[in-house]
Amino acid sequence: MELKEIQDLIRFVAKSGVSEVELESKGFKIVIKTGNSQEIIRVAEPTVIHAQVPVASAPAPVAATPAAPAAPISAAPVADDSSKYVTIKSPMIGTFYRSSGPGKPLFVNVGDEITAGKAVCIIEAMKLFNEIESEISGTIVKVLVNDATPVEYDQPLFLVEPK
Amino acid sequence: MFKKILIANRGEIALRVIRTCREMGIKTVAVYSTADKESLHVKFADEAVCIGPPPSKDSYLNMQRILSAAEITNADAIHPGYGFLSENAKFSKLCQEHGIKFIGASPEMIEGMGDKSNAKDTMKKAGVPTIPGSDGLLTDIDEAIKVAKAMKYPVILKATAGGGGKGMRIVWKEEELLEMWDSARQEAGAAFGNDAMYMEKYIQEPRHIEIQIVGDQFGKACHLSERDCSIQRRHQKLLEETPSPFMTPELRDAMGDAAVKAALAVQYEGVGTVEFLVDKDRNFYFMEMNTRIQVEHPITEEVIDYDLIREQILVAAGIPISGKNYYPNLHAIECRINAEDPYNNFRPCPGKITNLHIPGGHGVRVDSHVYAGYTIPPNYDSMIAKLITIAQTREEAIAKMYRALSEFVIEGVKTTIPFHLKLMQNEDFKAGNYTTKFLETFDY
Numbered sequence: 001m002e003l004k005e006i007q008d009l010i011r012f013v014a015k016s017g018v019s020e021v022e023l024e025s026k027g028f029k030i031v032i033k034t035g036n037s038q039e040i041i042r043v044a045e046p047t048v049i050h051a052q053v054p055v056a057s058a059p060a061p062v063a064a065t066p067a068a069p070a071a072p073i074s075a076a077p078v079a080d081d082s083s084k085y086v087t088i089k090s091p092m093i094g095t096f097y098r099s100s101g102p103g104k105p106l107f108v109n110v111g112d113e114i115t116a117g118k119a120v121c122i123i124e125a126m127k128l129f130n131e132i133e134s135e136i137s138g139t140i141v142k143v144l145v146n147d148a149t150p151v152e153y154d155q156p157l158f159l160v161e162p163k
Numbered sequence: 164m165f166k167k168i169l170i171a172n173r174g175e176i177a178l179r180v181i182r183t184c185r186e187m188g189i190k191t192v193a194v195y196s197t198a199d200k201e202s203l204h205v206k207f208a209d210e211a212v213c214i215g216p217p218p219s220k221d222s223y224l225n226m227q228r229i230l231s232a233a234e235i236t237n238a239d240a241i242h243p244g245y246g247f248l249s250e251n252a253k254f255s256k257l258c259q260e261h262g263i264k265f266i267g268a269s270p271e272m273i274e275g276m277g278d279k280s281n282a283k284d285t286m287k288k289a290g291v292p293t294i295p296g297s298d299g300l301l302t303d304i305d306e307a308i309k310v311a312k313a314m315k316y317p318v319i320l321k322a323t324a325g326g327g328g329k330g331m332r333i334v335w336k337e338e339e340l341l342e343m344w345d346s347a348r349q350e351a352g353a354a355f356g357n358d359a360m361y362m363e364k365y366i367q368e369p370r371h372i373e374i375q376i377v378g379d380q381f382g383k384a385c386h387l388s389e390r391d392c393s394i395q396r397r398h399q400k401l402l403e404e405t406p407s408p409f410m411t412p413e414l415r416d417a418m419g420d421a422a423v424k425a426a427l428a429v430q431y432e433g434v435g436t437v438e439f440l441v442d443k444d445r446n447f448y449f450m451e452m453n454t455r456i457q458v459e460h461p462i463t464e465e466v467i468d469y470d471l472i473r474e475q476i477l478v479a480a481g482i483p484i485s486g487k488n489y490y491p492n493l494h495a496i497e498c499r500i501n502a503e504d505p506y507n508n509f510r511p512c513p514g515k516i517t518n519l520h521i522p523g524g525h526g527v528r529v530d531s532h533v534y535a536g537y538t539i540p541p542n543y544d545s546m547i548a549k550l551i552t553i554a555q556t557r558e559e560a561i562a563k564m565y566r567a568l569s570e571f572v573i574e575g576v577k578t579t580i581p582f583h584l585k586l587m588q589n590e591d592f593k594a595g596n597y598t599t600k601f602l603e604t605f606d607y
Contacts, residue, residue, distance in 0.1 A: 094231050095235060125234065126234060153213045153214050153228070
């Protein structure tokens with residue numbers, strides 16, 4: 001099996017959400033296990049390759065092919081039991097800030113209770129600072145973007161457990 | 164030279180620009196609406212930024228969002244493609260104000276050429292032949308009657324803020340003028356908020372022949388010969404070819420000179436196209452100037468062996484042109500393949516492409532952003548591919564086009580391929596005998 005084919009297979013398995021894939025053909029056998037953000041790939045014959053690919057990551061290791069997927073700024077898929085959580089997504093493009101200025105207190109922290117209308121962050125674009133307000137009430141479970149990072153439209157910013 | 168260019172567009176033209184940027188070693192940023200998440204231009208660019216929901220006004224037409232995307236990716240130039248914001252003076256100005264090079268015309272140039280009556284005046288002053296008509300805007304119906312009498316009927320009333328055929332009325336005799344005057348002004352007022360009119364001689368059965376020009380930042384301009392775009396349905400081009408079957412070397416020189424004069428008169432920077440109407444006696448008249456790259460640019464590229472997007476970028480980066488004119492060495496035809504049903508009034512047919520085979524072989528070029536498994540979103544225009552054939556003679560180019568069309572497989576959506584196949588077999592088309600009226604009587 002070619003390296004490119006192995007890479008494609010890993011990508012496919014990661015995307016599919018399946019927990020274990022075993023593939024056997026003439027001269028080789030490959031086992032891919034996903035689970036707890038670790039993928040272990042074993043290929044028998046001609047050489048054994050151990051590759052660890054985190055499941056919840058942006059697609060593809062760096063491939064030399066010109067058609068390598070772009071590395072969009074969009075965030076990674078959410079963790080496993082996110083079905084009860086709601087994501088606050090970015091309504092605009094710009095730079096995400098967790099406070100209104102350096103040294104100023106953060107708008108929200110993990111564990112904070114928020115009500116609809118509460119400012120959760122600032123997104124700065126073209127020298128204008130826009131306070132982003134939450135549309136839902138609940139508890140902040142996770143902050144998905146680092147301070148002072150660029151964000152794009154619809155990018156998940158916060159994971160909230162709704163009230 | 165620019166380090167990073169943001170392409171403010173989508174579909175095949177976005178891919179087109181990304182390709183040239185790659186060849187030039189320039190990094191690319193794609194912007195996309197959520198409807199275009201699986202689009203090829205997003206996958207091929209070095210970086211991609213989602214800029215909004217599907218509606219164009221919230222994404223590809225949204226200046227703030229596009230500029231924000233340029234800001235966060237540190238792009239130093241924006242290529243607007245065609246359509247969308249490519250001829251938007253406000254956007255050109257905003258880019259200027261934010262220190263990002265707009266790879267297109269200056270705001271003044273866009274404004275000058277966008278106002279049709281204004282553009283005509285500028286051309287007249289530059290010595291470019293214009294369609295005989297009123298001296299600027301018509302003040303009232305009495306002036307309209309006077310001007311029409313002097314020019315002789317038929318005449319056409321046109322809205323100065325107009326486009327896409329709106330606010331236009333053809334008048335065949337004086338008795339109809341008052342009614343047409345009122346109805347044209349009403350339509351223009353409703354569509355553009357401006358009911359100012361001017362009048363022109365109505366050229367019957369004209370050919371639409373345009374000249375490609377390039378101007379640099381140092382006052383030089385040149386032309387790259389013509390494209391015949393007479394085959395149109397409701398003012399939308401369906402097929403283009405170069406050289407024009409109606410062209411003669413003398414006419415090409417005359418039209419080329421006029422186009423260069425037009426470019427110099429406005430100190431044009433970038434690539435642009437001067438559109439002319441040509442009557443049956445080979446008199447040509449300035450119609451309008453497009454201050455952007457055109458959809459049909461590939462046919463010029465193929466007969467002259469010149470990458471127009473590359474030229475756009477070089478000129479925008481301040482590199483001078485030679486000033487030499489270029490003439491076609493070969494013959495090229497382009498068919499615009501749209502996801503439309505030609506047997507149902509060209510109704511758009513968005514949907515999933517289940518099977519795709521792109522024609523190949525000597526003298527065949529396909530510019531397309533679609534792939535097997537791609538779903539054409541319903542929110543944008545229906546053009547899915549441009550099929551271009553190049554050959555030594557027009558007959559061979561037509562035969563090649565017919566062959567390539569027969570080989571082109573697009574399943575899952577209806578396309579205009581059957582229409583183009585019929586066109587290639589039409590005797591008048593094969594004889595080069597067509598004007599802008601051709602499609603009205605074409606039986607396919």
